[in-house]
Amino acid sequence: MTRRFDMDRRAYLKTVGAAGATAGVAGCLGDVLGGGDEDxxxxxxxxxxxxxxxxxxxxELVGFDIDLAEETIDRAGYEVxxxxxxxxDSLIPSLTEGxxxxxxxxxxINEERQEAIAFSDPYYESDQAVLVAAGSDVDASAVEDLEGLIVGAQGGTTGLDEAEALVEEGILEEDDLRQYDNYPLAVEDLENGNVDAIIIDIPVAQNFASGRDVEVAFEIETGEVFGFGMRQDDDRLGDINDALGEIRDDGTYEDLIETWFE
Structure with a gap:
């Protein structure tokens, strides 16, 4: 089941720790940021x-993350x-390269990514879902039922991590794992019968199911939390976390949840 985030910052720090394209901006990272301006x-x-x-x-580029990010950056006192x-899978390299x-x-937020970047306090909690074509012959209610099927996920995501774990466990054959640049391509292949199932975050799976010829077969409880990513040496992260806290406290977060998920 998908859950909006309700963990406070202290609990978060105990749980996951506070560790910390496009054509690029040349030069040493030091004080030079993506826009060349710390404001x-x-x-x-x-x-x-x-x-x-x-x-x-x-x-237009829209969505929950877009609205929340822009509100957070603005409240933190910076220009978007x-x-x-x-x-x-190009995002972390784009960030670390400036x-x-x-x-x-x-x-x-996971340990592997924290080795390369820092994360804000978490702002959303989610599990994974297994998406299948509506009316297909796939009868799956648990990961064991994926044995012998062709399964896809987007590259660089935790959905792909879950699929690769199934390969390691011997449930999936390595040749039956499909990796996609993005989930719209994966869903298109699913609808066309080129893949039997895809693994994807629950809210996104539900969104596809509401507008495409696909349905959620079952959910995989992973207890993941989402965070905004910044460079490990970016001292503006504290301002971002303070702004996120304000947004949760004054009801703006719930307004955005209602706008995009309800």
Missing amino acids: VIVPGTASGFAPFEFINEDD GDWTDTEF NIDFIAAGMT
Whole structure:
């Protein structure tokens, strides 16, 4: 079951710790940030992950992460730079190379990523879902039922991590794992019968199920938490966390949840 975030900062620190494209900005990272101005925070995302981030019918970048990130940056006292929209697995390299300053992309906080970047306090909690084509012959209610099936996920995501774990456990054959640049491509392959199932975050799976010919077969409880990503040496992270706290406390967070998820 998907849960909006309700863990306080102290509990978060005990749980996961406080560890900390596009053509780039040249030069030493030191004090040079994505926009070349410490008053500007240049955000990056990977659209195709509705309702967190996606391109709408008016060709605009919108979504829960977009609104929350812009509100957070603004309240922290900084200017929101121009958004960079790239593939998900290009976001961390873009951040560490200084092309962007801030990742807002439904990114799960985990130890591997914390070795490269720092995360804000978490702002959302989610599990994974297994998505299948509506009316297909796939009868799956647990991960063991995926044996012998072709399963896909987006590269660089925790959905792919879950699929690779199934390969290690011998449930999936390595040749039956499909990796995609983004989830819209994966869902298209699912609808066309080229893949039997895909593993994806629950809110995004539910969004696809509401508008495409696919359905959620079952959920995988992972207890992931999403955070905004910044460079480990970016001292603006404290301001971002303070702003996130204000947004939760004054009801703005719940307003955004209602807008994008309810």
